Amino acid sequence: MLLPMLSGLSLNVVGIIAFLSFNLIAFAISVFVLFSPRLNLWLCIWNFVMDKLRYILYQKLRAKRREGLLTDIMIKEHKDIKLEVHQVTTDDGYHLVLQRFWCTRSGAAPKKAILMQHGLMENSSVYLLHGEQSIALRMARAGYEVWLGNNRSSLYGQMTLVEDHEGNVQMHEKVNESSFWNYSIDELVKYDFPAMTRKVKQISGLDKIDFIGMSQGAGQAMGSLSSDADMKDHFNSMILLSPACFLRKSPNGLLMQILLQIPESWFGVHEFMMVLSLAPLIMPDWIVGTCGYTIMKMSGFLKRPLGGAESYKTRAKWFKGVPLGCTSTVNLLHWLQVMRDGGVLTRFRTREKYNIEGMLNTWDKQDSSLHKPNVFVILGDDDCVIDHEASRAAFEERDSNNEVIVKTRKVHVANEFGHTDFLWADLENNSHIYDKIQKFLSCH
Ligand SMILES: *[C@@H]1O[C@H](CO)[C@@H](O)[C@H](O)[C@H]1NC(C)=O
Numbered sequence: 001m002l003l004p005m006l007s008g009l010s011l012n013v014v015g016i017i018a019f020l021s022f023n024l025i026a027f028a029i030s031v032f033v034l035f036s037p038r039l040n041l042w043l044c045i046w047n048f049v050m051d052k053l054r055y056i057l058y059q060k061l062r063a064k065r066r067e068g069l070l071t072d073i074m075i076k077e078h079k080d081i082k083l084e085v086h087q088v089t090t091d092d093g094y095h096l097v098l099q100r101f102w103c104t105r106s107g108a109a110p111k112k113a114i115l116m117q118h119g120l121m122e123n124s125s126v127y128l129l130h131g132e133q134s135i136a137l138r139m140a141r142a143g144y145e146v147w148l149g150n151n152r153s154s155l156y157g158q159m160t161l162v163e164d165h166e167g168n169v170q171m172h173e174k175v176n177e178s179s180f181w182n183y184s185i186d187e188l189v190k191y192d193f194p195a196m197t198r199k200v201k202q203i204s205g206l207d208k209i210d211f212i213g214m215s216q217g218a219g220q221a222m223g224s225l226s227s228d229a230d231m232k233d234h235f236n237s238m239i240l241l242s243p244a245c246f247l248r249k250s251p252n253g254l255l256m257q258i259l260l261q262i263p264e265s266w267f268g269v270h271e272f273m274m275v276l277s278l279a280p281l282i283m284p285d286w287i288v289g290t291c292g293y294t295i296m297k298m299s300g301f302l303k304r305p306l307g308g309a310e311s312y313k314t315r316a317k318w319f320k321g322v323p324l325g326c327t328s329t330v331n332l333l334h335w336l337q338v339m340r341d342g343g344v345l346t347r348f349r350t351r352e353k354y355n356i357e358g359m360l361n362t363w364d365k366q367d368s369s370l371h372k373p374n375v376f377v378i379l380g381d382d383d384c385v386i387d388h389e390a391s392r393a394a395f396e397e398r399d400s401n402n403e404v405i406v407k408t409r410k411v412h413v414a415n416e417f418g419h420t421d422f423l424w425a426d427l428e429n430n431s432h433i434y435d436k437i438q439k440f441l442s443c444h
């Protein structure tokens with residue numbers, strides 16, 4: 001093997017060259033097609049190619065899926081952790097997977113439950129990237145039963161593939177239907193979040209649970225609480241990591257700028273950019289590990305050194321799906337719309353705002369004997385998509401004189417942290433953030 005001989009530096013150089021050449025070719029093709037008089041014909045061909053790619057992808061995934069879900073494998077590595085897999089059906093008929101686990105070491109059954117919801121194009125394994133130091137395992141060791149939410153917007157592996165009763169992996173029967181893919185954040189807010197909450201409460205038997213949400217996962221939760229006043233009663237404390245609630249107008253970062261310029265028809269019909277999901281499955285680990293890192297850096301999402309840097313195999317495992325988990329094209333278009341407009345999260349078709357600010361103001365004014373969740377918001381000052389100033393202003397709690405107080409809500413802006421750093425970056429630098437989270441949860 002040539003690879004072990006290459007140093008980390010030259011791997012990065014190779015990755016960047018591979019990445020840039022890919023972009024150059026894509027750009028040349030785009031220019032050619034966009035200025036071609038036969039634009040429609042080209043688009044038909046493009047969609048045909050995408051359709052074929054989807055089936056190659058599904059075959060590859062079927063093979064991988066037989067090895068088991070990455071999240072389950074990651075949890076099972078820890079002998080004193082007990083894992084259960086639950087399914088919940090949303091009101092609009094999608095089946096979501098939840099992983100429930102707790103530490104058996106202490107003997108006593110856990111009395112607290114925490115639901116963790118991943119961000120756009122991720123799946124639940126993002127909460128376990130750093131093994132024992134990951135926030136999910138830390139919470140389990142601290143005596144919680146941890147619930148990881150999944151699917152609908154998460155990885156292709158659950159979205160499109162299902163197991164029959166004999167355990168054979170098959171394609172989802174509705175996968176060819178446009179209606180199956182016709183979902184945006186609005187559906188994640190309206191159906192998925194309430195369904196997962198319901199399930200966690202039902203199985204744990206608890207009246208109130210805690211929550212951690214990352215980016216879209218946090219936006220989804222706040223959207224849901226702001227549209228249904230009763231939702232707040234299910235939660236004791238909510239931790240929001242880079243919550244996608246108040247966005248910058250036009251994100252920073254070269255790749256994001258390019259993404260905003262791409263014509264919509266290029267994103268494919270059902271799933272967003274199948275090529276993105278296919279590539280990591282075909283390419284060797286060292287390219288996946290290196291390109292994944294380079295892309296996260298270039299998109300401006302990651303500002304700190306990535307953990308797992310010691311081995312490209314570890315990184316490849318992460319990037320084979322975690323950041324490229326498939327989502328619907330509609331969901332992506334929704335995010336691009338919100339990013340172009342900036343400001344508070346809005347609904348896809350009507351562009352009506354989710355009344356998150358109004359909800360927070362109402363909480364501040366309400367009688368202190370009424371229940372409201374404790375909220376801890378963690379923002380990075382170097383976040384390329386979230387407007388941390390606007391988020392801070394909105395989430396800060398105010399008394400009747402409009403003075404900022406810290407009673408039920410707390411906002412922490414971390415220096416030199418980017419959008420994804422709280423879960424992805426080197427844990428050495430994150431443990432103090434996790435300490436703060438644990439402290440907040442234990443005193444509320
Ligand atoms: C999450 O993504 C990984 C790929 O990184 C995949 O192997 C895994 O099956 C996915 N789903 C779960 C629930 O872990």
Ligand SMILES: *[C@@H]1O[C@H](CO)[C@@H](O)[C@H](O)[C@H]1NC(C)=O
Nearest residue numbers: 051055171172173174175176
């Ligand atoms: C979807 O369509 C493709 C052909 O375009 C076909 O091969 C596949 O079996 C279909 N899948 C389902 C679940 O109907």
Ligand SMILES: *[C@@H]1O[C@H](CO)[C@@H](O)[C@H](O)[C@H]1NC(C)=O
Nearest residue numbers: 177178179180181182183349
């Ligand atoms: C998608 O859903 C919306 C309503 O939620 C509906 O108006 C639209 O026609 C649907 N589109 C497709 C292709 O099913």
Ligand SMILES: *[C@@H]1O[C@H](CO)[C@@H](O)[C@H](O)[C@H]1NC(C)=O
Nearest residue numbers: 303304305416426427428429
């Ligand atoms: C934290 O991140 C910096 C780079 O941002 C790195 O140099 C340092 O080694 C990391 N670890 C600690 C404990 O600071």
Ligand SMILES: CC(=O)N[C@H]1CO[C@H](CO)[C@@H](O)[C@@H]1O
Nearest residue numbers: 094095097151158159160162
């Ligand atoms: C919508 C969808 O595909 N949901 C799937 C979520 O994952 C479970 C288990 O893998 C599937 O059974 C569902 O069909």
